[in-house]
Amino acid sequence: QQGGGQTTFDYEDMGDLGDIFDNLFRGFNQGGPTQQFARPKNLQNTIEVTLEEAYAGASRTFQLQSEEICPTCGGSGKSGTRGNICPSCGGAGRVARVKRIEVKIPAGVAEGSKIRLAGEGTMGRGGSKGDLYLVVKMLPSKNFERKVDDLYTDAPVSLYTVLLGGEVEVTLPKGRLALKIPAETQNGNVFKLTGKGMPRLGKGTYGDLYIRIKAILPTKLSPQEKQLYAQLKSLRQG
Ligand SMILES: [Zn+2]
Incomplete structure (x- = not known):
């Protein structure tokens, strides 16, 4: 879906950004014992940019899955006074939410430029989040x-x-x-x-x-x- 220089990405079209899911949920909710990162982690991914987008600047909307503190247990992973496993998050203390984010591609980006999305990285144990860095990969231009x-x-x-x-x-x-x-x-x-x-x-x-x-x-x-x-x-x- 294109129009007005804005491209909307859905799951199926996410390409490289699909890796975000793997990164986000590595060590989290994989069926085994829950392991959480002690510290928030930055994530890095690739964003493909056309020359036209780099020339004029552009914005894109992504849907990505983001971790939030589980609202049911407040992050403890337990429910009630008896310490049962929280049914909402399965004990992980966090849940996945689909989130829409708008990424602004500033005019003048080049191969290797990094676009920082604050707070879109991995959540640490305390609930603070790392950043997501999108590394620009320039697509070749036919005319320039x-x-x-x-x-x-x-x-x-x-x-x-x-x-x-x-x-x-x-x-x-x-x-x-x-x-x-x-x-x-x-x-x-x-x-x-x-x-x-x-x-x-x-x-x-x-x-x-x-x-x-x-x-x-x-x-x-x-x-x-x-x-x-x-x-x-x-x-x-x-
Ligand atoms: Zn919970």
Whole structure:
């Protein structure tokens, strides 16, 4: 389900985040004797991010299973004065809750960037929780090459525009811009647009955008076009 740059993940689609379950419940409620972590533990997982998301920032909503102190026994794992095992949590003192969390992916994240979700790690014995760190894995982009904060892209341009000059529409990771190119622009020429590259994480500045001109030669020439190109050729050859 996509819309407005927001992706909603459900259990089936959670991919790498599925590991969170394993991590959360390791040593907890596995049928054997209950072992609890004395200290809260941080968890780490991978979040896959597209270049478009890293460029503009994004937010995603996840459903994940979270540990809470068992409300029935208040975490003791026992019920009543006789010390029976609490029926709600089976003696673990904690229960699993499905929780919806919104993850903000800040503009400018790169491979290896860490997004911290405070309190979404493993619960320690005292009930305090560690944090969950999502480590960014950048997905490759079809249209852009990223070198640190700089972006490189090809702009297809008609033969006539490279010869006569004109405006070229360049698609950005978000939005478009119009690039004016001079007459007789050579195929493969690169134009640098300062400050139009990737945002620098937390800095409010931007890298540069490099646009390489890729001239598109016409095909399926009509007899008349062929005749005119032949004329152009003879003009050149004198
Ligand atoms: Zn309980």
